[in-house]
Amino acid sequence: MGKVIIDGAIVDNQWQRLEGDTLEGELPTGNIIVPLAYWQANRDALLSRGDVAVWLAPGEEPKDLEDDLAALPLVAIHFPAFKDGRGYSYARELRTRYGFKGEVRATGDVLRDQLFYMTRCGFNAFEVREDRSIEEALEGLNDFSVTYQGDVNEPRPLYRRG
């Protein structure tokens, strides 16, 4: 079982993310994160399982999941490449527009130098790319002590914090 950063701590990864093409036949037992399309096609069956989460690829927005968010324990946002920054806006929308309180997890090309921004946009869980040290990545959460803008964790911009 791999490791994941959740709420600033390294813990065992309890979730398995499944790619679209591995979803033939029987699903694995235990916590699984399925693609949006698979979720939409099998929504009722998956909802009754209770241990299923959904991941969004770039181009798939939180609004596509709007009606299901209350029932989901976790939404993962996948970064096929770290340079594709759509996921930052998705995380922010999940938190501020839809008030999603569950885990928002970054998966894929997730690296130390992006973690600080990701946290500010509402991610609280990070599956750091496997070939990189998760311990070192954790340090990325502390890159800055100063932020000008408000963010998901501190909605007030610096000029309103008093």
Add this chain to the structure above:
Amino acid sequence: MYVYQEYDQRLLEERVAQYRDQTRRFLANELSEDEFLALRLQNGLYIQRYAPMLRISVPYGLLASRQLRRLAHIVRTYDKGFCHVSTRQNIQLNWPSVEEVPDILAELADVQMHAIQTSGNCIRNITTDEFAGVNPKEIEDPRPWCEIIRQWSTFNPEFAYLPRKFKIAVNAVPDADPALIGVHDIGVQLVHGANGETGFQVWAGGGLGRTPMTGAIIGEFVPWQDLLAYLESILRVYNKYGNRDNKYKARIKILVKALGAEKYRELVEQEFAELKGGEMTLTAEEVARIKGCFTAPDYQSVDTAALDAKLVEDKAFSRWFHTNTRAHKQAGYRAVTLTLKRTGRVPGDISDEQLEAVADLADKYSFGELRNSHQQNMVLSDVAANDLYDLWKALDALGFATPNLGLLTDIVACPGGDLCALANAKSIPVAESIQRRFDDMDYVHDLGPLDLNISGCMNACGHHHIGHIGILGVDKKGKEFYQVTLGGRGDKLSRVGEKMGPSFESEEITDVVEKIIKFYVEKRLENEPFIDTYERIGMDPFKERIYG
């Protein structure tokens, strides 16, 4: 200028530490080339043809003399003793080493400077009129709003990995576009509402580069309190829907054009409806705090009698005065442009010793501040009229008093193929060749206002699209060619020029410019500037003369 608080300084220092560690990990092979590329670009570091290039941020072009002296020290210690003023009002070093960049950043941080977001697919340096704050035509000083936008955009967590680079400019002059807002990703025009309250007309989707176009008005009147919420709304729509598959179609201009301004506005309004009135709303206290950093210096009452006498008795001084200095908000003061365009000098280049000399002049004559202009010149913005003669003498000795501001030989040119890895062709030798051809200053003055811009490739760092005459370097089977555009503007309004026809070889281009100029002289009405003649008679007669 903006006064750094403890937290602003701490942020810079944390940035230096972060970047130092990123560099260390890259050199230790813990970061791949591609991973480091995105990180170093967000810090203005390019790997160029012969060496890296480091672009140092100069927010809205404003510099203090102590910062100039530090730049002088840096270019002497870490570079070859000169730097370059860019068309985004920034400063570029052409020969630093990757290993030493963290040390350069630490030196910069000491004087409240940095290289944050000077490149990469993020929000770049905010630019404005180089005469901001002293321009008698502006409705309000735009610099506080630039600073407010700067802070919002600095390390904005949501917009660090946009589809493409993103440039914002602010203008406060009605009926003119000295900040080129029409050709920016976002242009912010200060306006006053019916009751005199400050607001902003917000443009989006302009840009130069491969597909040049002017932007569309997205926000007719955004109240000042909502400025950041509105900008954030525009950026969020772009971040979500901008093209990520093809970097040549990734700028916001392509998205605005594809959706149409109406649809883009609708999407922005949806976002804005959520943000409006929220925590992002600007407070009167914060705006007052920032404005308090841009108050007028301690102007004195100035007797201009001595100046008037000098203007009569010294013709060279008078020519410089009328060409390189301009009217000021404050009676008895002028804004002086230092032209970095003497023939034989790379446009925009300045040496360490010159930087120090200019810093001294800024201290002596202009309250210790100066500005970079997007035409690659520098400005001493607050010079008392009775100091102008002495200042002119000093600038003349430095080679910064060439009286060609806004004239044909005040050429804007990117570093081009001599230095830049992206370039298709050289720019600097073309600029020099044209300057040498037009070496008769009387003739250049007789021609009147004329913007000539040269870019070495379609990335358009030399802003060739908005030159009255634009020259673009293109590559044809490994040979350097130059395409000419006419009728671009970056003065009263921003407008993209029109291609004249097939491109020219490098040996021909200066002759072509001369033919264009001669044809203009034949056709012009009395006192008619080039651009007006062009607009009156159109492209066809020019085409016929050149290709016919």
